[in-house]
Amino acid sequence: MLALAAAGGALEFYDFVIFVFLADLIGVLFFPPGLPLWLTNVQTLGIFAAGYVFRPLGGVVLAHFGDIFGRKRVFAFSILLMALSTLAVGLLPSYQSIGIAAPLLLIVLRILQGIAIGGEVPGAWTFVAEHISSRQVGLACGVVCAGLGLGVFFGAATTALMSWVFTPATMLSYGWRLPFILGGGFGLVGVQLRRMLQETPIFLALRARKLLVPELPLKVVVTSYPRGVAVSMLCTWILSAGVVMLTLMVPTILERSYHFDHQAALIAAAVSAISLTVSVGFAGLVVDRIGPARFFILGGVVLALGDVAFVGISWVDPSYAYLLCALVGLSGGVVTGVPVAMVSCFPAAVRFSGVSFSYNVSYAVFGGLTPVVLTALLPLYPFSHAYYLLFISVLTLLLGAYFSTMKGALRHGRRSPSSRDEPGPQKPMIANVEPDGRSSP
Numbered sequence: 001m002l003a004l005a006a007a008g009g010a011l012e013f014y015d016f017v018i019f020v021f022l023a024d025l026i027g028v029l030f031f032p033p034g035l036p037l038w039l040t041n042v043q044t045l046g047i048f049a050a051g052y053v054f055r056p057l058g059g060v061v062l063a064h065f066g067d068i069f070g071r072k073r074v075f076a077f078s079i080l081l082m083a084l085s086t087l088a089v090g091l092l093p094s095y096q097s098i099g100i101a102a103p104l105l106l107i108v109l110r111i112l113q114g115i116a117i118g119g120e121v122p123g124a125w126t127f128v129a130e131h132i133s134s135r136q137v138g139l140a141c142g143v144v145c146a147g148l149g150l151g152v153f154f155g156a157a158t159t160a161l162m163s164w165v166f167t168p169a170t171m172l173s174y175g176w177r178l179p180f181i182l183g184g185g186f187g188l189v190g191v192q193l194r195r196m197l198q199e200t201p202i203f204l205a206l207r208a209r210k211l212l213v214p215e216l217p218l219k220v221v222v223t224s225y226p227r228g229v230a231v232s233m234l235c236t237w238i239l240s241a242g243v244v245m246l247t248l249m250v251p252t253i254l255e256r257s258y259h260f261d262h263q264a265a266l267i268a269a270a271v272s273a274i275s276l277t278v279s280v281g282f283a284g285l286v287v288d289r290i291g292p293a294r295f296f297i298l299g300g301v302v303l304a305l306g307d308v309a310f311v312g313i314s315w316v317d318p319s320y321a322y323l324l325c326a327l328v329g330l331s332g333g334v335v336t337g338v339p340v341a342m343v344s345c346f347p348a349a350v351r352f353s354g355v356s357f358s359y360n361v362s363y364a365v366f367g368g369l370t371p372v373v374l375t376a377l378l379p380l381y382p383f384s385h386a387y388y389l390l391f392i393s394v395l396t397l398l399l400g401a402y403f404s405t406m407k408g409a410l411r412h413g414r415r416s417p418s419s420r421d422e423p424g425p426q427k428p429m430i431a432n433v434e435p436d437g438r439s440s441p
Contacts, residue, residue, distance in 0.1 A: 001131055002140060004193050005124050006147025008079050011190040012120045013151025014158075015086040015183040016113055019048050020248050020371065021159040021266065025176045029094040030103045038379075043103075045371045050107050051114030052368025059360030060218055062119030066352040067217040070203055071127045074119055074352075076194040082116035083187025085109045090180030121148070122356035125339040130200035130348065135288060141339040142284015149277030152247045156273050158182070160266035202348045217353035221346065225354060228345030232358030234399060235338040240367035241392040242332040245385060246306070247273045249371055250325065256375075257382040258314050260321075268325040275329025283333035292341050296400030299334025304393040306331020311386045334396055341403070 019026065027044035035043075058078075066074040089109050095102040124147075128140035158179045166175040206212055213220055221229065250272050251265035260268065287295040309327040316324065339355075346354030370388075377384040 001197060002128055002143045004197055005075075005128050006143050006150075008075070008190045008194050009120060009124050009144055009147040010151035010154070011183070011187050012079055012082045012117060013148045014155045015082050015151075015180075015187055016051065016117050017152050017248055018155040018159060018179045018183060019051075019089075019110070019113075020045070021155055021251065021269070022176050022179065023048065023252075024262070025172060026106075028172065029096075029176070030106055031095060038376075041375055042372060045375055047103065047107055047110050049368035049372055051110045051117070052364045054111045054114035055118035055364050055368075056357070056360040058115030058118030059122060059356035060118075060353070061115075063122060063353040063356035064217055066119070066123060066126070066356075067213065067350055070199050070207075071123060071130070071352065072194075072197055072199045075123050075127060075197065076191060078116045078119040078123060079187055079190045079194055082113060082120070083184050083191065085112035085116065086180050086187060087184025089113075090177040090184060118360045119356065122352060122359050125343055126352045126355055127197075127200060129339070129343040130202040130351075137343065138284040138287035138336065138340050140284070141343075142281050142287075142336045145284070145336050145339070146277045146281040148243075149247075149273055149280055152243070153270055153273035153277055155179070156247070156251075156266055156270040160263060160270055163263050163266065206349055211349055213349045217350040218357055220350045221354040221357060225346055225350075228354060229358045231399075231402075232342045232345050232355065233362040234395065235341050236359045236362035237366045238392055238396050238399070239335045239338040240363050240370065241389065242276070242303075242335040244367055244370045245389055245392075246276055246328055246332040249374060249385065250328075252371070252375060253310075253378065253385050254313070254321075256378040257385070258321075268322060271322050271325045272329035275326040276332045276335075277329075279330045279333030280336045283336035286333075287337050287340050292337050292344075293400055293403035293406070295337045296334065296341075296396055296403060298400075299337060300393045300396035300400060303331050303334055303396055304390060307386055307389040307393060310389065311383060341399075 023041070023044045026047075027040040030047075031040050031043055062074045062078060086109075089106065092105055092109070093102060098105075124144045125141055128144055129137050132140045162175050162178060163171060247269060250269040251260075251262070254260035254265040254268055255262060283295075283299075286298075290298075306328050309324045309331070313321050313324045342355045342358065343351060345358075374385060374388070381387075
């Protein structure tokens with residue numbers, strides 16, 4: 001079950017992120033010739049950000065149906081929508097062929113990708129957390145996060161391989177289409193894999209006991225759990241920085257600030273992404289062992305060390321740059337603690353909606369704007385990425401300190417059979433419900 005959930009997530013994230021790795025080519029193909037380079041880059045990354053802007057819409061709508069009709073159906077639909085929209089991007093005519101319609105259609109398809117990914121990640125976390133013992137939620141979320149990391153790695157590795165195999169002229173002609181077509185095709189295979197999954201025992205128990213929310217789940221989330229929403233949004237800010245800064249923006253940063261060539265920058269991004277994948281998988285075991293509070297404190301320190309390694313790339317011989325990129329990726333293991341904290345903020349009846357709303361609204365702001373703002377700042381402040389990562393490490397430490405005041409509400413393994421997992425008044429942290437209907441803080 002974990003493997004199938006992670007594999008589907010890897011396919012969706014691959015489809016979502018290859019856009020940014022091919023941004024330079026897309027900018028040339030989908031905008032009028034003769035525009036200044038900086039304007040083309042900003043417009044291209046603006047289209048990339050459009051997917052983030054519409055993530056909350058997709059997340060809210062898909063999560064609503066997930067809380068009402070079940071997690072499995074939404075899980076399968078999200079990957080189908082992503083596969084079809086990604087395939088369409090690979091077949092889209094360029095500006096030279098259809099004029100202004102080309103970037104407009106690209107925006108529409110990017111919006112559809114955003115809607116699909118909006119339901120995928122929160123759905124995956126909710127799905128695996130409700131399939132496994134509360135003592136192993138970190139492991140489950142770590143496996144899913146590792147799958148997402150693999151998607152980023154394959155996106156970077158595929159584009160790097162294409163740029164190595166094909167000449168620049170061939171990439172501009174048709175080579176850029178192949179990663180999208182490949183991703184769309186594998187996404188359709190992922191739809192069939194998702195059909196093999198079973199509905200979560202917790203949702204089935206809630207439906208059998210008639211405990212599903214009779215009103216709009218999002219309304220319950222906003223009115224009854226504002227603190228859970230706020231904490232989840234801050235956690236998502238950390239996760240968005242880890243994904244965007246440590247993987248997606250690595251090529252841009254290395255090319256603009258450290259003067260890497262494009263292929264070397266893509267290889268560095270692939271190294272960072274695979275290191276992040278290994279890190280988040282291992283971090284799942286750690287968070288189950290020490291609890292989210294101490295994990296976030298430790299993660300903040302490690303992330304700061306990764307920031308130092310990122311800056312150090314400009315100091316060392318190029319032959320050591322990939323080693324430092326590996327350390328940069330390893331520092332992102334703290335993102336595994338994010339879903340563990342988030343699924344604990346909401347009861348099962350509204351968990352999908354709560355996690356999805358918090359995650360997607362926060363990611364739309366911080367994940368969508370970061371590439372655009374950073375691209376504009378790098379020519380003026382070459383180390384602006386380092387200052388941002390340092391701020392995120394401080395935020396991680398502060399959240400860890402906050403969790404440590406929750407008196408064990410986020411620790412796994414303690415059980416409270418008398419409590420029931422129903423929407424109710426605001427609590428410090430909401431318990432996870434076991435398949436037998438009991439809850440554990």
